[in-house]
Amino acid sequence: MRIEVTIAKTTQLPPGAVDALAHELTRRITQHFPETSNHIQVRYAAGNNLSVLGGAKEDKDRISEILQETWESADDWFCAD
Numbered sequence: 001m002r003i004e005v006t007i008a009k010t011t012q013l014p015p016g017a018v019d020a021l022a023h024e025l026t027r028r029i030t031q032h033f034p035e036t037s038n039h040i041q042v043r044y045a046a047g048n049n050l051s052v053l054g055g056a057k058e059d060k061d062r063i064s065e066i067l068q069e070t071w072e073s074a075d076d077w078f079c080a081d
Contacts, residue, residue: 001033001035001036001039001052001053001054001055001059002036002039002040002041002051002052002053002054003029003036003039003040003041003050003051003052003053003063004040004041004042004043004049004050004051004053005021005022005025005040005041005042005043005049005050005051005067006042006043006044006045006046006047006048006049006050006051007042007043007044007045007048008044008045008046008047008048009044009045009046011048014078017078018042018043018044019042020077020078020079021042021070021071021074021078022040022041022042024070024077024078025040025042025066025067025070026040028066028069028070029063029066032062032066033055033059033063050063050064050067
């Protein structure tokens with residue numbers, strides 16, 4: 001399964017936020033889907049989107065929940081230098 005999260009270029013994020021999000025999201029997703037550890041990408045693009053290739057609809061739903069939880073808990077894991 002391959003997971004790609006895109007963030008709109010117009011979204012103002014602090015330096016290092018995309019890398020930190022990728023790291024934290026990878027950590028959380030691999031707890032549920034260990035085979036995806038090196039198949040998760042977070043990057044800037046034209047708009048916000050979540051793509052899950054090669055997974056069932058239930059997998060995408062769970063990954064979407066994990067992404068939402070990760071984003072909402074950014075104060076706990078993101079430290080801007």
